[in-house]
Amino acid sequence: MDEPSPTTDPLTNQFGSLNDLAHDLASLQDLAMRGSWRSILDQVSRARSLALLSNPHDHLIYLSYNVLALTKLRRFTDASADLDSLHDFSSNHYKYESYPQLYPSRSGSMVPFSLRFIHAQLPFKLGNRQQGLDRFYLLLSFIRQKIEQKGSNSFQESAKIWRKRENFVLHCLIGHHLGAKEFNVCLDLIRDLIDHDYLDPVLISKLGYIQMQVGDIVGAKGSFHRVEAMLNEGYSSLSEVEFRNLVNRNKALVYLVGKDYVSAVREYEECIERDHTDVVAVNNKALCLMYLRDLSDSIKVLENSLERVPTVALNETLVINLCSMYELAYVNHSETKRTLSNWIGRVAPDDFDASCTRV
Amino acid sequence: MSSAPQGTHSLAFRVMRLCKPSFHVDPPFRLDLADLCVGEDVFDDPLAAANLPPLLSTQLSKSTDSSDLTYGNRFLLHHPSDAMGFSGLLLLPQSFGAIYLGETFCSYISINNNSNFEVRDIIIKAEIQTERQRILLLDTTKSPVESIRAGGRYDFIVEHDVKELGAHTLICTALYVDNDGERKYLPQFFKFAVANPLSVRTKVRTVKETTYLEACIENHTKTNLYMDQVEFEPAPHWSATVLKADELHPADNSSTREVFKAPILIRSGGGIHNYLYQLKLASPDSAQMKVEGTNILGKLQITWRTNLGEPGRLQTQQILGTPISRKEIELQILEIPSLINLDKSFLVHLNLTNHTDRELGPFEVWLSQNSVHGEKNVVINGFQTMVLPQVGAFGSSDFHLNLIATKLGVQKISGITVSDTREKKTFDPLADVEIFVESD
Numbered sequence: 130m131d132e133p134s135p136t137t138d139p140l141t142n143q144f145g146s147l148n149d150l151a152h153d154l155a156s157l158q159d160l161a162m163r164g165s166w167r168s169i170l171d172q173v174s175r176a177r178s179l180a181l182l183s184n185p186h187d188h189l190i191y192l193s194y195n196v197l198a199l200t201k202l203r204r205f206t207d208a209s210a211d212l213d214s215l216h217d218f219s220s221n222h223y224k225y226e227s228y229p230q231l232y233p234s235r236s237g238s239m240v241p242f243s244l245r246f247i248h249a250q251l252p253f254k255l256g257n258r259q260q261g262l263d264r265f266y267l268l269l270s271f272i273r274q275k276i277e278q279k280g281s282n283s284f285q286e287s288a289k290i291w292r293k294r295e296n297f298v299l300h301c302l303i304g305h306h307l308g309a310k311e312f313n314v315c316l317d318l319i320r321d322l323i324d325h326d327y328l329d330p331v332l333i334s335k336l337g338y339i340q341m342q343v344g345d346i347v348g349a350k351g352s353f354h355r356v357e358a359m360l361n362e363g364y365s366s367l368s369e370v371e372f373r374n375l376v377n378r379n380k381a382l383v384y385l386v387g388k389d390y391v392s393a394v395r396e397y398e399e400c401i402e403r404d405h406t407d408v409v410a411v412n413n414k415a416l417c418l419m420y421l422r423d424l425s426d427s428i429k430v431l432e433n434s435l436e437r438v439p440t441v442a443l444n445e446t447l448v449i450n451l452c453s454m455y456e457l458a459y460v461n462h463s464e465t466k467r468t469l470s471n472w473i474g475r476v477a478p479d480d481f482d483a484s485c486t487r488v
Numbered sequence: 489m490s491s492a493p494q495g496t497h498s499l500a501f502r503v504m505r506l507c508k509p510s511f512h513v514d515p516p517f518r519l520d521l522a523d524l525c526v527g528e529d530v531f532d533d534p535l536a537a538a539n540l541p542p543l544l545s546t547q548l549s550k551s552t553d554s555s556d557l558t559y560g561n562r563f564l565l566h567h568p569s570d571a572m573g574f575s576g577l578l579l580l581p582q583s584f585g586a587i588y589l590g591e592t593f594c595s596y597i598s599i600n601n602n603s604n605f606e607v608r609d610i611i612i613k614a615e616i617q618t619e620r621q622r623i624l625l626l627d628t629t630k631s632p633v634e635s636i637r638a639g640g641r642y643d644f645i646v647e648h649d650v651k652e653l654g655a656h657t658l659i660c661t662a663l664y665v666d667n668d669g670e671r672k673y674l675p676q677f678f679k680f681a682v683a684n685p686l687s688v689r690t691k692v693r694t695v696k697e698t699t700y701l702e703a704c705i706e707n708h709t710k711t712n713l714y715m716d717q718v719e720f721e722p723a724p725h726w727s728a729t730v731l732k733a734d735e736l737h738p739a740d741n742s743s744t745r746e747v748f749k750a751p752i753l754i755r756s757g758g759g760i761h762n763y764l765y766q767l768k769l770a771s772p773d774s775a776q777m778k779v780e781g782t783n784i785l786g787k788l789q790i791t792w793r794t795n796l797g798e799p800g801r802l803q804t805q806q807i808l809g810t811p812i813s814r815k816e817i818e819l820q821i822l823e824i825p826s827l828i829n830l831d832k833s834f835l836v837h838l839n840l841t842n843h844t845d846r847e848l849g850p851f852e853v854w855l856s857q858n859s860v861h862g863e864k865n866v867v868i869n870g871f872q873t874m875v876l877p878q879v880g881a882f883g884s885s886d887f888h889l890n891l892i893a894t895k896l897g898v899q900k901i902s903g904i905t906v907s908d909t910r911e912k913k914t915f916d917p918l919a920d921v922e923i924f925v926e927s928d
Contacts, residue, residue, distance in 0.1 A: 144539035147547065150525055158525065158547065164559035186527055193524055200517050201563065225527065235536075237529025243519045245528070250517060279532070286537030287529065290522060297520065297571050304515035304572035310712055312753060331569045338576060342511055344714030344793025345751045367567075378576060386508075386797040409576045416509050416578050422643050424598065440557045446512045446577045453580045457504050458641060460602040478559040 151190040152181055164478020166198040173198070184231060186239045189223065193241040200247055201480035205254040212248055215240070242294060245271075246301070253305065262305065269298050296327065303335075312343050329366060330356045334379055346386055353379040374400040374407050381413065390417040406441045408434065412450060419454065428454050439476050445485040448473070452486050463488065498603035498667070499610070499636070501660040501676045505584045506594045506645060508796040515573035518565050521547055588685035588709055590790075590802040593648045597660060601636040605667035608635045614646050617657040623648065650682050685709045685800060686754075688788060692809050699767040699809055701728075703788055707754040713792040715752040716799070720765045722786035723806070731764040754792075767809075783809040816844045817851075817915050819906050822886065830927050833869040833892045840876065840906065841884040848908055849878035853889065856903035856917050864902070865895040866923070876906075893925040 147155040153176070160169045173195040175181075182188050192211065199208035218240050221227045225235035232239075249268050252261035272295045279288035299322055306314040319336050337352035356379060360372050367375065381396035394417045400410035411434045418427035431451045434442040451469065455462045470486040477483070521544050522531075530536045548564065565571060587593055597614060601607055610633040614626040625646040633642050650656075658678040666672050686709070691702040701720065707713050722728040754761045767785060788804040823837035842848050853874045855867060868874075869892040879885050893899055900920045907914035 144536065144543050146543070147525065154525055161563060162558040162560045164562060189527065190525055197517065197519075197524065197563065223527075225529070235530065235533045237527070237532050239527030239530070241526065242523035242528040246519055246523065247517065250515065253515070282532075284532045284537070286541070287531035290531050293520065293568070294523070296568050297565070300569055300571035301515050304513060304574055307572070307574060308513050308515070310756070312712065312751075329569070331567055334576075335569055335572060335574055338511055338574065340751075341796055343712065343751055343753060344716070344795070344797050346793070346797045348751065382576075413576070413578050416580060419580070419596070420506065420645075422596070422645050424596075424641070424643055440559055441561065444577070446579055449582070450578075450580050453504070453582070457502050457596060457598050458600075460500055460502070460600045478562060480562060 151187045152176065152183070154190065157191075157194050161194065161197075164480055166201045166479040169194055169198040170202075185222070185228060186232075189239055189241060189244075193243045196244060196247055200251065200254070203254075203480075203482070205251055208247065209251050209255065212244060212251070215244070218245060218248075246297075249298075250301070258305075258309070262302075265298060265302050265305070269295065269302070272298060296322070307339065312339060315339055328359075330359045330372060330375060331367070333359070334375055337379060338382070341382060341386060346383075349386075350383060353383065370403050374403055374410065378407075378410055378413070381410075381417075385413070385417060385420075388420075390421045393417045394421070406438050408438075408441050408444065408447065411442065412447045415454075416450065424454060424458050428458060435472075443473070443477055443481065445482050448485045449487075497672060497674050498601055498605065498607050499662050499664060499674055500600050500602055501662070501674075502598045502600060503658065503660070503678050504596045504598075505581055505587075506596045507581050507585060508798045509578040509580055510795050511574060512577045512579045513572075513574050515571065516562075518563055518570055520565055584680060586710055587650060587680060587682055588800060589650055589653055589682055590685060590800040591650050591798070593650050593656075593680075594645065595647075595658065596643065596645050598641050598643045599636070599660075599662060601638060601640050603667070604638045606635050606637050607667070608665045609633075610636060610642070610662055610664040612642070612644070613659075613661045614644070615659045615661075616648050617659055618652045619654050620652060653682050653684060656680050656682055683708070685792075686713070686790070686802070688790070688804050690807050692785065692807070694809070697768065699726075699785065701765040701767055701785060701807065703763045703765070705754060705761050705763070705790065707756060707759045709756055709794075711756050711794045712759070713754045713756075713794060713800075715754060715761065716791040716793050717789065718763050718791075719789045720763075720767075720786055721789055722767060723784045725770050726767050726785060727770050728786065729766045731766055785809045815915070817842060817848065817906060817908070819904065819915070819918050821918065821921060824901075824921065824923060828893055828923050828925050830893060830896055830925055832928075833890050835888040835890055836901070837886065837888055838904075839884055839886050840879060842879040842882060845881045847878050847880050848911070849876060850909050851876040851879075851906050852909055853887075853904065853906050856905045865899045865925075866891055866893050866901045868892075875909075893923070896925050896927055899923055899925050 143149050147158055153172075157169060157172060160166075160172065173191050176191060182191060192215070196208050196211050199205075199211060215223070219238070223238055223240045225232040225237055225239050245268055249261060249264035252258065252264065272291055275291045276288055276295060279291055299318055303315050303318050306312075306318070316336075316339065319332065319339075322332060333352050333356050337349040337356070340346075340349035340352060353376075357376055360376055377396045377400045381393040381400075384390070384393035384396065394414055397410040397414035397417065400407045401414070411430060415427040415430040418424075418430065428451065431442075431447060431454070434447070435451075448469070452466055455465045455469075459465050466486050466488050470483065470488045473481065473483060473486065522540070526536070526540060531540065593616075599610070599612060610628070612626065612628045612633065613624070616623045616625060625648055626644055636642050656679070658680070660676045660678070662674045664672055664674070685707070687706045689704045689706070691704075693700045693702075703718070703720075705715070705718065720728045720730065752761060753759075784806045785808065787806050789801075790803070791799065791801045793799050818841045820839045820841070821836060822839050825834050828834050838853075840851065853876060854872055855864065857864075869890045874887070874889060876885060876887060889904070891901065900922055902917075902920040904918040905914060
């Protein structure tokens with residue numbers, strides 16, 4: 130389905146399309162993109178029962194989609210049980226070199242990394258936060274060993290991927306500490322990231338949001354100024370539109386905190402003008418309108434976004450906000466909410482948490 | 489929380505407490521495609537390292553292409569920081585929450601017409617009733633809302649700085665003309681309780697001329713408090729300096745130093761932070777104040793912020809210092825000769841001050857004998873009791889005491905005592921003073 134890269138021979142290329150990576154992977158991925166997680170469970174179970182998965186890596190990749198689908202459907206206990214079926218991630222069963230006839234030129238672990246991540250993240254959903262944190266910190270040290278290994282064997286691409294995973298896990302940890310309001314740990318972790326030359330405008334902006342959440346408005350403004358300076362320095366990890374919108378959204382927050390909602394709305398409108406799928410700008414603009422006593426327009430803004438760009442706008446936070454507005458605006462709000470809920474039922478992906486409409 | 493109105497009404501109030509919105513945080517199950525559909529070490533294989541990244545990035549660009557309506561963004565990372573689950577989406581307050589003294593109560597009030605007819609001439613009032621008073625927040629008596637159509641609404645936002653503890657009631661009333669011309673009165677009540685956000689415990693210590701005030705602030709709220717300012721406002725005559733420990737991370741790398749100013753956060757539910765102030769009397773000549781006997785040091789002004797900078801402010805009551813010793817008579821040594829020889833008399837220059845507003849004396853000065861140190865090695869040369877004339881109100885008198893040392897080395901002048909002969913009152917002896925006695 131994809132064009133093979135021009136430097137490889139199409140006949141022998143093992144990386145021409147997703148289907149070269151595992152049995153019928155393209156269709157699994159397609160279902161995931163559409164949010165059809167229930168169909169993924171079906172397809173995995175069919176493939177397993179019809180013995181369509183011939184290679185060890187097929188089994189693992191199907192397992193990773195299956196576990197992800199279960200977590201997406203909030204069947205966390207099932208996901209955990211499914212993960213446990215692997216017993217030990219570092220077992221020889223899951224090493225390429227254990228099957229030299231199948232993988233002649235490969236060695237190392239064929240476990241998809243997502244399984245390690247979900248293994249760490251699941252306890253948070255199962256009410257065992259401490260275990261989740263322990264697993265993430267263990268995962269972090271595991272990754273750091275890997276980076277060292279790959280570096281000393283000069284597997285450059287591999288080292289790059291593992292560094293990306295380190296970064297990923299650090300971001301997950303910041304999120305979990307933030308959720309528990311452990312702000313000082315968050316600030317320390319961000320400081321670590323910045324110290325390791327990971328200077329990123331999105332990260333610095335999030336630092337600003339944390340400072341705002343804490344109440345440190347001066348600190349937040351400092352962070353936002355720094356982001357703006359990066360824009361002028363021509364920082365390139367974001368597209369220009371993304372970067373400009375980020376700067377506008379940051380400015381809007383400063384206005385919002387200062388209760389200057391009119392100016393905040395203006396900033397958000399600039400974002401939406403540039404990119405109508407900027408759902409953060411849309412959602413936050415609607416809130417500002419509400420603080421301006423314009424409940425009717427704030428409802429309109431959210432409803433319009435759901436109509437025009439449902440796949441991006443349809444997220445639980447936005448729906449919760451819309452329902453709070455309905456509850457305030459209409460005495461008979463249950464009817465309005467039910468209409469919304471029915472519409473969501475038709476268009477939403479399987480993993481959408483319908484409880485957010487509070488019907 | 490709210491009480492429903494009696495009878496049938498066309499109008500109804502709906503209320504939402506409008507504190508600052510909050511950021512939604514929830515680390516999502518979103519990941520990198522390479523972590524899902526290949527083994528974690530596959531990139532060790534040079535062939536994979538060369539060919540996989542282009543394949544995966546074509547897949548990824550599909551998920552972010554907004555023209556292609558997919559839900560790819562719900563499970564694939566677009567940017568590394570997506571893993572934090574902290575997108576910047578704001579969430580409206582989902583419950584009334586706790587409200588504390590020193591905060592601002594803000595509420596969105598919507599009056600809905602849920603009948604099928606228009607209502608007219610609506611006089612709306614919003615008031616806060618506390619245990620002590622009733623405060624008017626909104627009143628449209630002078631310009632009543634002309635009409636609210638069927639299914640329509642009239643919205644307003646009220647604000648009130650919370651200055652009292654305990655039970656509060658937001659009272660919303662509407663006086664309106666119904667469809668059939670009937671004048672109706674709709675009262676609705678929304679109750680809430682105001683709690684104390686923090687407690688302040690103070691300790692005062694006086695070391696010589698300096699007074700130290702330690703204030704321990706304890707957070708009783710359910711959120712962390714970002715301490716904006718904790719300032720000591722000294723009473724007249726006093727000056728205050730806040731004493732701070734050295735920076736915790738003095739060796740910080742300068743690039744992060746710009747970004748981070750370690751905030752003072754007091755943890756929710758019982759976290760504490762201590763502040764130390766050094767207080768000094770602004771004018772050394774504070775006789776006036778001592779006489780008045782006031783020991784008010786001043787008060788603390790505390791301002792804090794919580795979620796998205798929501799401010800709070802409190803002021804403590806006057807903080808009292810250690811009671812100032814209200815000595816009527818004060819004896820001070822002004823000068824002792826630097827060279828004192830054994831068995832040679834020497835003069836000690838003393839000053840006697842009367843801190844009262846009346847004349848005292850005459851006085852007698854002597855060396856008390858009940859010394860705990862046993863034998864005295866410094867004694868008065870000559871008459872063992874010296875007589876001093878009266879000293880006027882707030883006056884003072886200088887005099888010299890003729891002493892003689894009877895032993896070499898470090899010795900103490902101890903027990904210089906003064907008594908008022910008229911009032912038959914003996915004052916506390918002067919503290920011991922060390923001298924060095926040399927041989928000739």
